[in-house]
Amino acid sequence: MSTEAAPTTTYTGEFAVPADHAPAADPTRQILADRVEQLYRQSVPGTLLTLFVGAIITVELWTSFYRDLTVIWWLITIAISAARYGLYRAYLERVDHDEKKWLRWMAIGALAAGVNWGIASAVIFPSHTDNQQVFLAFILAGLISGGIALFASVWWTYAIYAVGIILPFTYVLANSGSRMFVELALLMPVFYLANVVVAYRLDHVFTSGFKAREDYRGVAQEQKVMTAQIEEQLQELLNARREVEASGRKLSLFAERAPIAVLEFDANATVLEMNPAAENLFGYALGELVGRNALQMLFPADELGINESWWRDFLSGVEPATFSRLRCLRRDGLDIMCEFTLTPLVNDEDDVISVIAQGRDITQQIEAERLKKEFTSTLSHELRTPLTSIIGSLQLINSGVLGDVEKDVSELTTIAERNGQRLLDLINDLLDIEKIESGKFTLAPEVVSIDSLLRDTLVLNKGFADRYHVQLAIGKDLAPAKVEADPKRLVQVVTNLLSNAAKFSPEGGAVDVTLKLDGDRVRVGVHDRGPGIPDAFRSRIFSRFAQADSTATRQKGGTGLGLAICKRLIELMHGSIGFEDRPGGGSTFYFELPVLGDKAVSNLEQLGAAQ
Amino acid sequence: MTTKSLERVCYVEDDEDIQRIVRMSLERIGKMKVEIVGDPMVAIDAIVGFKPDLVMLDWMMPGMDGPTLFRRMQENPQTKDLPVVFITAKSTPTELDELRSLGALGAISKPFSPKELPQQLQALWNALP
Helix, strand or coil: CCCCCCCCCECCCCCCECCCCCCCCCHHHHHHHHHHHHHHHHHHHHHHHHHHHHHHHHHHCCCCCCHHHHHHHHHHHHHHHHHHHHHHHHHHCCCCCCHHHHHHHHHHHHHHHHHHHHHHHHHHHHHCCHHHHHHHHHHHHHHHHHHHHHHCCCHHHHHHHHHHHHHHHHHHHHCCCCHHHHHHHHHHHHHHHHHHHHHHHHHHHHHHHHHHHHHHHHHHHHHHHHHHHHHHHHHHHHHHHHHHHHHHHHHHHHHHHCCCEEEEECCCCEEEEECHHHHHHHCCCHHHHCCCEHHHHCCCHHHHHHHHHHHHHHHHHCCCEEEEEEEEECCCCCEEEEEEEEEEEECCCCCEEEEEEEEEECHHHHHHHHHHHHHHHHHHHHHHHHHHHHHHHHHHHHHCCCCCCCHHHHHHHHHHHHHHHHHHHHHHHHHHHHHHHCCCCCCCCEEEEHHHHHHHHHHHCHHHHHHCCCEEEECCCCCCCEEEECHHHHHHHHHHHHHHHHHHCCCCCEEEEEEEEECCEEEEEEECCCCCCCHHHHCCCCCCCCCCCHHHHHHHCCCCCHHHHHHHHHHHCCCEEEEEECCCCCEEEEEEEEECCHHHHHHHHHHHHHC | CCCCCCCEEEEECCCHHHHHHHHHHHHHHCCCEEEEECCHHHHHHHHHHHCCCEEEEECCCCCCCHHHHHHHHHHCCCCCCCCEEEEECCCCHHHHHHHHHHCCCEEEECCCCCCCHHHHHHHHHHCCC
C-alpha cells in the first residue's frame, strides 16, 4: 500500500495559485507589489494601443498642412513607447524588489505618455479642420477613458497620465475662440475628476482583489501546512499500525514459544485461546479445551466450589492476581501444582471481558523444596550428633575432670576441640543462612538493654581476642538504650564483628566498641586498626562466602558467611549495617537499630509478661 | 522453686558415644546417679525401676522418637509427673516452642558442653515449683 501523497495544487477559478506560493511576511508591501505588477502588465497593451492610435492619427493627418509636425509627433510617440517598453523589460528582469522605485518610473512613463497626447492636442488640434478636430477630440476622449483600465491599479498614476492630456487640451479648447469649445473646456475638469474618481474606486477594487488573493495565499499556505501535518499524522498512524502489527506478531511468537503456559478465558472461565506450552502442561490439544470451562476441565472436581469462589473474588477485584499454589488436573488424571498469574482485561465500564493466565508447573519445585528441607533437617541432626560426641569428649579431657594428660596430648586435644568448634560454627552458619534465605528464620524479639548486652558480649569474646593478643575496649559510661531485638542473635552479630576485628587487628592492637544515640536510632560501632577493606571487596563484603582474600579463610578462619548473616539478622530486626574507613587507618563496622521509647518499652514488657 | 538437689537422672539416648559423655559429665562433674537407656521401647519400665528425679530424652531415636515417648510417660501414672528435659539438635524458636507446648521442663541444644551440662540441668531443676 502506497503511503505517498499526491502533490497538491489549489484552484481558484480563472487563474491557479500554486499552493507553495508563500504569503508575504508583509501583506501591505505584497499588495503594493501586486498593484505595480498589474501596472506593468497593462503597460504593454497600452503601448501597443498608443502606437496603433498614433499610427491612425498620423495617416489621417498625413495630407494636412502640418505633415512635418505630425511626423515629429509620431517619432516622439514611437520613442516614448520604446522607452516604456524598455522600462517594462527592466521591470521583468529586476533584481531588487523596491516597488516604490518601479512605481515612480511607471508614473514618469504615464506622465510622458499623457503629455505626448497633450502635445498632440495642443499643437495639432488648432491647426486642422473641424472634422479633423472632432476626430482628434474623439480620440483624446477615448485615450483619457481608456487610460482608466491601464492605470487604475494605482489611481494616482492615472491622475498623472490624464492630467498630461487634459491640461494642454483644455487650454487649447479654452483659447480656440469657439463658444462650443470654451464650454467643452469648462467641462474638461469635471470630466477629469469623474474619471479620477472612477480610477480611485477601481484602485480600491484592485487593492481588495489583491488583498483577497494575498489572504487566499495565506489560507492556501495554512492548508498546505495542515495537509502536510495530516500526511505526517497519517504516516505516524501507518507506522504505529505497523508497530502494533509487529508487536502483535512478537507477542504471538512469545506466547507460542514461551516455556510458560498462556491461556485466555472469558469472564465465565471459558477457554478462548491457549499456547503450545499450555497444551503440554495440561495434556489437552487446543481444540479440546477451547469453548470448555477451565474450572471444570483443569481443576479437580472435588475442589470445584473452592475454585469457583476464588474465581468470583478475582473477577470482582478487577486486579491482576498471583496464585502461587493451585492444584490442577491434567488430561491423564495426574495432579499437578501450578503457579498462575491472572490478569483481567476490562472495558471502559470495568467489566472483565477476558482474562490472561500465565502459569507453570511447580510440582517439581515443591518437591525440591521439601527435599531441601528434609536435607537441612538431616544435615542438622546427623552432623550435630557426632560433633556432640567429638567436642564433648575433648571438652571432658581438656577440662581435667578425667585426670591430668600429657602436655603434648593436651595441646593436640585443644587443637581438635577448637577445630571441632569451628566445624560446628560452619554448620550453624550454613543452617542460619539457609533458613534466613528461605524465609523460615524466626526471631524471638524482646526488649534488650543494648549497653548491657555489649558489655556482656565483650566479656564472652575476651578469650577469643586474647588468642590474637588484641584488647577489646568499651566506654564505661555508655548511654543506656533499649531496642527490640532477639538477644541471642544480637550477641551473634556483635560476636561476629568483634571476632573479625580481632582477627584482622595487628598483634597488641585494640578494638574499640562505641555506642551512640542518634535521634530515634542507636548506632553500635566496632573500630579496628587492621589493614582496612580493599576496594575490590567493598561491594561484596556482605555477600555470602565473601572473603577479601581466599587465603584469609585458612589464615584467619571463618566461612565468609558471618557478615552476610549479620546483615540479614540486623535487617530482620529493622536495622541497618555498614562499614567505613577509620580515620588514621583501620575500619569501623557499625549497625543501627531503632531505639524504643519508654512507652514502647512498657507496652512490649507487658506483652511479654502476658505471653 | 525446689531446694532439693538433683541427684538421680535417667537419660534415654540411642547414641552410645553421647551416652558415655553424658554419664561422665553428670557423674564426674555433677556427682549425680545416672541411668542410661538405649532403647526407647523399654524406657518406661527402666524409668519406673530407677525412680529418677529428672528424665532426659533425645528427640530423634529409632523405633520411637522423644516426643512420642514423652506422651507415653504422661499417660503412665508412674511417670506422668516426672520433669523431662529434651536434648536435641533442633534449636529454632519454633522448635523449642513446640517442645514447651508438650509440657517439657526445658531443652538443651546439641552439641552441649559436658562441662556445663550438670549446671544447666540443676538450673532447670531449681526452677521447678
